[in-house]
Amino acid sequence: MGGVNPYIQAAKTQKPERPFKVTFQMEDTGEKIEVPVDPAQIPFGDHGLEGSLLDIAEGAGVEINHSCGGVCACSTCHVYVAQGLETCSPSTDDEEDMLDEAPAVTTESRLSCQCVPNGKKDLLVIVPRWNRNEVKEGHG
Numbered sequence: 016m017g018g019v020n021p022y023i024q025a026a027k028t029q030k031p032e033r034p035f036k037v038t039f040q041m042e043d044t045g046e047k048i049e050v051p052v053d054p055a056q057i058p059f060g061d062h063g064l065e066g067s068l069l070d071i072a073e074g075a076g077v078e079i080n081h082s083c084g085g086v087c088a089c090s091t092c093h094v095y096v097a098q099g100l101e102t103c104s105p106s107t108d109d110e111e112d113m114l115d116e117a118p119a120v121t122t123e124s125r126l127s128c129q130c131v132p133n134g135k136k137d138l139l140v141i142v143p144r145w146n147r148n149e150v151k152e153g154h155g
């Protein structure tokens with residue numbers, strides 16, 4: 016399952032017009048993975064909104080848990096956008112409702128499948144440790 020959930024309010028997204036960079040930092044190990052994003056390559060996969068942080072992560076082989084397939088129906092893809100949050104699509108009421116179910120929510124919290132950067136700034140995205148643990152368990 017992936018793509019867009021027809022039963023929720025559409026997110027207002029703006030496609031990037033120039034290349035930018037997303038750095039994913041693993042909260043548990045501190046490891047950083049820099050991912051150059053070429054707007055011409057979007058979408059990278061078929062999970063989450065096109066050009067979302069989950070889509071970008073998938074394209075680069077960065078594992079972020081996404082139990083519902085990226086349709087805003089769980090909260091497992093919760094990440095923190097530590098830099099560049101102001102360049103991301105605003106969260107919808109549906110995303111906020113799902114985030115209410117997530118642990119340790121902060122003002123930087125987003126569902127990575129619903130958060131689409133417009134490319135005007137580079138981003139720093141923290142992948143929470145519990146997310147990483149679930150991914151490891153889920154894939155053995």
Ligand code: FES
Nearest residue numbers: 081083085092128
């Ligand atoms: S993967 Fe389920 S809400 Fe993002």
